[in-house]
Amino acid sequence: MYFDFICPWCLIGRRQLQAALAQFKAAQPQVEVNLAWQGVQLLPELPFNGQPFAEFYRRRLGSEQAVQQRQAQVRLAASAVGEQIDFSRIQRMPNTADAHRLLLHASELGSETQVEALLERLLAAARLAPSGANLQPGRFWAVEGAVRERLSAALCQAWRDQVPEAEDYGYFPRPMPLALRKRQVAAAQALYGALGVARGDGAGRAAQFERNYRFFDAPVALIVTIDRGFGAGGFMDLGMCLHGLMLAAQSQGLASCAIGALASYPQIVRDALDLPASEVVVCGMALGWEDAGAPVNRTRTEREALERYFTVLR
Numbered sequence: 624m625y626f627d628f629i630c631p632w633c634l635i636g637r638r639q640l641q642a643a644l645a646q647f648k649a650a651q652p653q654v655e656v657n658l659a660w661q662g663v664q665l666l667p668e669l670p671f672n673g674q675p676f677a678e679f680y681r682r683r684l685g686s687e688q689a690v691q692q693r694q695a696q697v698r699l700a701a702s703a704v705g706e707q708i709d710f711s712r713i714q715r716m717p718n719t720a721d722a723h724r725l726l727l728h729a730s731e732l733g734s735e736t737q738v739e740a741l742l743e744r745l746l747a748a749a750r751l752a753p754s755g756a757n758l759q760p761g762r763f764w765a766v767e768g769a770v771r772e773r774l775s776a777a778l779c780q781a782w783r784d785q786v787p788e789a790e791d792y793g794y795f796p797r798p799m800p801l802a803l804r805k806r807q808v809a810a811a812q813a814l815y816g817a818l819g820v821a822r823g824d825g826a827g828r829a830a831q832f833e834r835n836y837r838f839f840d841a842p843v844a845l846i847v848t849i850d851r852g853f854g855a856g857g858f859m860d861l862g863m864c865l866h867g868l869m870l871a872a873q874s875q876g877l878a879s880c881a882i883g884a885l886a887s888y889p890q891i892v893r894d895a896l897d898l899p900a901s902e903v904v905v906c907g908m909a910l911g912w913e914d915a916g917a918p919v920n921r922t923r924t925e926r927e928a929l930e931r932y933f934t935v936l937r
């Protein structure tokens with residue numbers, strides 16, 4: 624597949640191909656399809672720092688009317704494959720040379736088989752975590768390809784439509800005590816501050832939050848579930864296992880982010896993964912290589928002073 628990052632038709636084509644491949648796989652499960660992605664710069668002549676988007680298109684298509692017509696055509700084709708394209712949010716038409724270089728670099732880092740082998744090693748290490756009576760609660764599901772696409776599309780849609788679901792378990796205390804609310808607000812401020820999203824910018828915050836449902840575009844996306852019969856003890860054991868996984872990943876030069884936001888839509892997750900009602904959706908996890916230059920990774924949180932949570936009684 625030849626593609627460029629700036630081309631909406633490439634994205635639309637990719638979604639159509641995925642749907643076609645899913646149909647094909649259902650009809651011909653014995654045939655293995657190998658996809659090779661080949662980046663191509665469609666507009667190599669663009670200046671290194673890009674150009675203002677609106678101006679670029681007006682010049683390219685000749686008039687504002689022609690731009691409107693073309694964008695309406697693209698939006699229509701995109702919505703037919705479940706994508707919403709908001710051209711008004713695109714400020715610049717970038718030169719994609721660096722993006723292609725990065726892709727090339729990333730694709731040399733690990734094939735699908737290598738990634739899966741690494742994941743197995745990490746999970747085996749995480750599973751060494753102790754658990755009460757060695758019950759080893761919890762299951763990990765890696766979602767890839769069409770399953771991941773379908774899951775993310777359904778979660779993003781529910782988030783945009785603000786369709787609430789009954790959660791399987793309560794994560795935060797209800798009501799939230801003021802002292803904890805302050806920590807929550809400080810964490811949110813650290814995150815949105817690092818991202819440069821202003822306090823009153825509801826749309827910016829919503830867009831960042833939606834990234835949870837795309838697993839922050841990490842190469843590995845995991846869902847973590849636990850059998851409905853377990854109580855708080857089982858969650859505690861699973862928490863240790865999760866921390867083991869995060870530490871094992873870090874020891875291999877990887878980074879991770881647990882995604883509690885997934886627990887807000889347990890039924891959507893179960894439907895996409897075809898899981899029975901007995902599986903409680905605990906959280907998700909994004910795993911991959913840290914993009915050290917990304918503003919989000921400049922987020923720094925603080926911890927309470929030791930005496931706030933440790934007491935010696937005599």
Ligand SMILES: Cc1cc2nc3c(=O)[nH]c(=O)nc-3n(C[C@H](O)[C@H](O)[C@H](O)COP(=O)(O)O)c2cc1C
Pocket residue numbers: 810835880881882883884885906922923924
């Ligand atoms: C179980 C768990 C669930 C989390 N869920 C999310 C989430 O849904 N989205 C997110 O951006 N961060 C999530 N986080 C990250 C926390 O917000 C973050 O760890 C916390 O603010 C402390 O910051 P630090 O990890 O930089 O020390 C989660 C962390 C844990 C342990």
